[in-house]
Amino acid sequence: MKLKYDKFLSNLTQFMKASEIRELLKLVEKKRIISLAGGLPDPNSFPIEELAKIAQEVIEVYGKKALQYAPTRGVTMFREVLMGFVAKTRGIKVPSIESIIITSGSQQSLDIISRTLIDPGDVVLVELPSYLAAINAFKIQRPEFVGIPLDNNGLRVDILEEKLKKAKEEGKKIKFLYTVPIAHNPAGVTMSIERKKRLIELAEEYDFLIVEDDVYGLLVFEKVDTTPIKLFDKSGRVIYIASFSKILSPGLRLGYIIAEEPLVDVFERAKQSMDLHTSSLSQFIAIEVLRKGVIEKNLPRVREMYRKKRDVMLDAIEENFPEGSLWSRPVGGLFIFAWTPKEIDTYKLLPKAVEKGVAYVPGKPFFVDGSGTNTMRLNFSYPTEDDIKKGIEILGKLLKEELSTRYP
């Protein structure tokens, strides 16, 4: 496995010091490392033949537009077909294409939201744990993070209500809550319908926005309810973000935000000074992909591929992890989240794990309250089934060794 093309390094640079990474890479250089630290789709999931043909066609037929500058808000035709796609696949009825802005992947959606909505000191509510790259994108604007715990039914809306009351009493401005309701990254849990409805009620009562990150809404392998929070939104409080990275190809850098028009106006102005617009070629390719139903045709195969890999990892963890460990059983997505016995510090353990040939992402940086020292995020989408088995075996053995050394 070539680590350069893995998100291994970039995932680690999100929270490690440069010197720590260099130390880690020294260990990596000489040997083959099984990386469970990445967040990459399986390249076998890409509809390569279809995309090669489509790319050629759109350049030949629409080249004068597909290679030209495009509107900042996104190619008009793309937003039109996208409206149909989100209606069909996610039940979301977008009132007009002006409520959609195309972004250069979800990362840019988060950056735009951060730059336009957060004033220093604003309260931003995030889950415990929350998606690391979102935390980092928001952090730039220096908000006050308030963490809300999760359980198997997702966001603890009861604790959220307590925190909201407290913030209100303290006269703090709550800007938004950021949530990954379906197949949460990293926690692997899915929010129940009841909690989604309650969340909307609380947003009304306490007057804040909800940023719904639907990254895995279409990447669910089990029969569970996947209704987006956006469907319960009556007053335009939900800013819905999604992307084509996990259901088509991350390399095209295609994401989008659906929100009230005046908000999208603001996002558009920000994006204009960020990159003018998202790749026209990517957008024209996506138009044809949606017209031809490539994603709908491809998705069942991808879901099956990931379901199998998830099961291989779950079985391996069951077999190898020490007593006292806990882990998520995600209905979709790319990750399993694990709690080792409390004695383990997964951050400190990482160099040892890499030395033994396996990498993971320590869970602590995902917790804005500094907890989670005994957690780790494990990726099952990219490594082969064999590597998943071997990687988890190495990790389980190391965890057991570590525990026995400490309590001999």
Added chain:
Amino acid sequence: MKLKYDKFLSNLTQFMKASEIRELLKLVEKKRIISLAGGLPDPNSFPIEELAKIAQEVIEVYGKKALQYAPTRGVTMFREVLMGFVAKTRGIKVPSIESIIITSGSQQSLDIISRTLIDPGDVVLVELPSYLAAINAFKIQRPEFVGIPLDNNGLRVDILEEKLKKAKEEGKKIKFLYTVPIAHNPAGVTMSIERKKRLIELAEEYDFLIVEDDVYGLLVFEKVDTTPIKLFDKSGRVIYIASFSKILSPGLRLGYIIAEEPLVDVFERAKQSMDLHTSSLSQFIAIEVLRKGVIEKNLPRVREMYRKKRDVMLDAIEENFPEGSLWSRPVGGLFIFAWTPKEIDTYKLLPKAVEKGVAYVPGKPFFVDGSGTNTMRLNFSYPTEDDIKKGIEILGKLLKEELSTRYP
């Protein structure tokens, strides 16, 4: 001409109020407007057939990488072939690929530089006039702009020296000077070799960085010296930015920054939270484009196309503009800059011009000192030769009418 696909609107949104734009668009709706306000390449300049074939090939052959996530700094192979390209075409010897970061177009390069280098209150030196989108990207960080006039030999380094002395006396921190040395946008002038050398000396003496925007370095139609400032840089003060938008296709969103490694490290961290990385597909397409020499083969044709259009516009201005007008004779690029007689306010005149069927960009927003009320930027790359003639004719007539109304 479909204005949606022109940069007409987006160019205007950079400085006009939403209400003003709406008023302007009402005028536009019902009739055909000749837009000299855009900044688009001629779509006939795109090597469409070659790109269609290359896009298909790279997805078929490298699909697993070209559709996957890529390193934030850019695809390694792309940076390698790019090193060869800038050495061959611009004489720039990059010490290693780590001194290059691939960006999503020059706009993102400017945004990255703004976010990482400018602290509020820092002095940022810009030309009078300067590229509007750069001013806007920098403005977000609230610097103090200091404007340096241009003449036919580019930046007035003598006035620069005075301003530097003054800033030093006042104890101000000068962060960088931003310059478009070749075929300046919008002013159309080119910096002489002597001034480039003097600029480097001043940067050493007064300890500031130079951001060299080489957007048109390869789009020059005359036999003039186009040595980049970067070639005189001995201490790593020059941050060199360039892109593929004007020499290949803007729709691919491909730009790059060449700078000292520690600076590029900082840029990389910023880019990570902005969009993770630039489209992998665009980067893989560019690899093959560079390997096959597509740009070198295509450029002579593009230069000739633009040289002709520039000459058509110069002739039309000569013939139609009122006495007392001045205009640039750019050696390259996409624009002519014009000074009308002082009585004219080009910002106020714009709605009238649009009503008569022609649009331009008023020059004032390009001047950080609030001057330039009687200037305008005219694009010759996108409109047809016929439209250039007609557009300038309408504009010239309007200017003359305006002058005679004021002084009947």
